[in-house]
Amino acid sequence: MKYQFDKDFLWGVATASYQIEGAYDQDGRIPSIWDTFSKTPGNTYMGHNGDEACDHYNKFKEDIALLKKLGIKAYRFSISWPRIFKDGKYKLNEKGLKFYKDLVEELKKNDIKPIATLYHWDLPQILQDEGGWSNPEIIKYFVHYASVMxxxxxxxxxxxxxxNETSVFLYLGYLYGIHAPGIKNLDLTLKAIHNVHLAHGETVKLFKNSNYKNQIGITLNLSPNYPYSVEEKDIIAAKTNDAFWNRMFLDPILKGSYPEEILNNPFGNTLKEIIKDDDMEIISHPIDFLGINYYSRSVIKHDENETFKYKSIPQDGEKTSMGWEVYPDGLRVLLNYIKENYGNIPLYITENGAAYEDKLENGKIHDIDRINYLKRHFISAKKAIDEGVNLKGYYVWSFMDNYEWAEGYVKRFGLTYIDYETKQRILKDSAKWYSQVIKNNFIEE
Known part of the structure; x- marks a missing residue:
């Protein structure tokens, strides 16, 4: 069967600054929370850090030439806040700013649409020293940073x-302590969530009031929730997880409120205490699109022994090397969930992809598992479009193998293989396959 996409459907790839740029101390860049976290013993796989990564900072023209060769229409990258200011706040670092000007100019020269993420987790450490996202002062610093960009x-x-993925960097960074800055404090987490939402809203407001002609939105990591059984307690548990991981971030931005399930929990009192009168109006300033990062579904079971009375149940069957269940239909379900609960806002898949145990054989990587993964997810996305979902584009994660946060360099998500010793780039079979998908604008099952 042939799945044909509209001619203006935007096919792209995605990356993030700390994961690929390297050059951690080059041209005035100051330390980020990930520099600090990754160099603290025990925090990352074998102490891996992003000091060198893929050296994209010095090889960006070579990388854009590869994007051009593959026919990529859009490149989603993130800006490293620690490159832009010498003090994290107001003292501009012209060399760092010039890098992104040059990057965007090179993309446009090659007819590739630049898609820029302002925050993909690498907060300047100097701001974390003042409380990071739990300190309301950070809102004005972020808005100023956005205005400069x-x-x-x-x-x-x-x-x-x-x-990018507010739930991940806030929960994993402030509640569970397994990502930077490595904090485990529920009250600080709730304060950080609200400050991030306000920073987002104020930034959107600034962008709109400045009459820029292009679009602004946010990217959320979302997952459809399935109850473990038909028992009411499992159904309630799945709805609670949905409120915690999805609606905690969707509702404020698209509905101007936090989920009742959150506010009515004991820890919701902290949230209620910090919300000011016009906060929710600021947070829900209209966006032009919603970016969705999808990797798998969540199967949820009631459990009295857990803090929030539920737990996620791992499923048997096909998994990626991250241990995540391969569940393509979850993408179709998720996209319809957004449409049904939040209206038909323009949507983009801003990340979707898979890590596998890639083997370099005679200078080639035959990553058939990744091709099959992407094919099934593309088809799922097209089915959602046929069901009326307003999906406009799809950015595969990732353009290249990279530093996978606490997992270090052992998990490879890329369409392009990176030899971390030599920094050589080698296109995998999946990159060549994706190039044909873009060229033909259809998938055959």
Whole structure:
């Protein structure tokens, strides 16, 4: 069967600054929370860090040439806040700013649409020393940082994304302590969540009031929730997980409220205490699109022994090397969930992809598992479009193998293989296959 996409469907790839750029101390870049976290013993796989990564900072022209060769239409990258300010706040670092100007110019020269994420987790450490996202002062610093980037790159960037995966960097960084900055404090987590939402809303408001011609939105990591059984307690547990991981971030931005399930829990009192009168109006300032990162579903079971009275149940069957269940239909279900609960806002898959045990054989990587993974997810996305979902584009994660946060360099998500010793780039079979998908604009099952 043939699945044909609209001619203006936007096919792209995605990356993130700390995961690929390297050059951690080059041209005035200051330390980020990930520099600190990754160099603290025990935090990452074998102490891996992003000091060198893929050296994209020095090889960006070579990388853009590969994007051009593959026919990629859009490149989603993130900006490293620690490159832009010498003090994390107001003292501009011209060399760091120039890198992103040059990057965007090179993309446009090659007819590739620049998609820029303002925050993909690498907060300047100097701001974390003042409380990071739990300190309300950070809102004005972020808005100023955004204004500098808008002024520098403005309408040359096709889409601006305020934050990437707020649930992940806030829960894993402030509640569970397994990502930077490595904090385990529920009250600080709730304060950080609200401050991030306010920073997002104020930034969208600034962008709109400045009359830039292109679009602004946010990227959320979302997962459809399935109850473990038909028992009412499992159904309630699945709804609670949905509120915690999905609606805690969707509702404020798209509905101007936090989920009742959150506010009515004992820890909701902290949230209620910090919400000011006009906060929710600021947070829900209209966005142009919603970016969705999808990797798998969640199967949820009631459990009295857990803090929030539920737990996620791992499923048997096919998994990626991250241990995540391969569940393509979850993408179709998720996209319809957004449409049914939040209206038919324009959507983009801003990340979807898979890590596998890639083997370099005679200079080639035959990653058939990744091809099959992407094919099934593309088909799932097209089925959602046929069901009325307003999906406009799809950015595969990731353009290249990279530093996978606490997992270090052992998990490979890329369409392009990186030899971390030599920094050589080698296109995998999946990259060549994706190039044909883009060229033909259809998938055959």
């Amino acid at each position: 808008f002024n520098a790159l403005g309408d040359d960037v096709e889409q601006w994304i305020t934050f």
